[in-house]
Amino acid sequence: MRNVTLTDIFQLPFARKYLKRAGLAHAVTVAQKAYDLACQKGVNADLATKAALLHDIGHYTWYRNGEWDFELYKQNDIHAIKGAERAHKMLIRLGEDPEAAKEIAVAILFHTDSYFKGTVQRTSLQEVVAMADEADEEPNGNHHYKVISEAEAAERLAELDELIAQDSRLQQSV
Numbered sequence: 001m002r003n004v005t006l007t008d009i010f011q012l013p014f015a016r017k018y019l020k021r022a023g024l025a026h027a028v029t030v031a032q033k034a035y036d037l038a039c040q041k042g043v044n045a046d047l048a049t050k051a052a053l054l055h056d057i058g059h060y061t062w063y064r065n066g067e068w069d070f071e072l073y074k075q076n077d078i079h080a081i082k083g084a085e086r087a088h089k090m091l092i093r094l095g096e097d098p099e100a101a102k103e104i105a106v107a108i109l110f111h112t113d114s115y116f117k118g119t120v121q122r123t124s125l126q127e128v129v130a131m132a133d134e135a136d137e138e139p140n141g142n143h144h145y146k147v148i149s150e151a152e153a154a155e156r157l158a159e160l161d162e163l164i165a166q167d168s169r170l171q172q173s174v
């Protein structure tokens with residue numbers, strides 16, 4: 001039984017603020033891709049979709065003279081560290097199981113290898129989240145600028161919640 005759904009997360013104003021900053025369309029698409037990959041690879045889809053939805057909430061806007069500055073971003077970015085911490089705090093507040101909150105936070109921490117450059121061996125959950133993110137990436141960070149309405153995001157997340165609930169009902173009946 002899930003303590004916290006994707007819909008619960010999306011209802012938090014704190015979550016919406018950061019999800020919109022890094023691109024709501026990207027976050028929701030990565031959650032959907034993570035669901036498919038998790039099913040293919042036998043990974044826990046509940047954890048994978050939550051980590052995928054929240055993977056970029058640590059982003060900060062790196063502007064110089066009104067333009068996104070990729071050099072500045074590459075040099076100074078710690079969005080995975082910030083995102084892991086924010087997600088953990090948010091999940092615990094919502095009543096997430098502490099072990100699950102930790103796994104989700106660590107998957108967010110390792111979704112990019114910009115700090116560890118291949119020195120960390122990812123678990124399959126962490127790999128699923130990183131692969132889902134890469135699958136939606138576009139040149140020059142354009143994936144962060146794709147737009148969807150909050151209503152569409154809420155609908156797509158509710159569909160994912162339903163799929164995850166169905167899977168767990170199926171597992172319980174086996």
Ligand SMILES: [Fe+2]
Binds near residue numbers: 026133
């Ligand atoms: Fe991303």
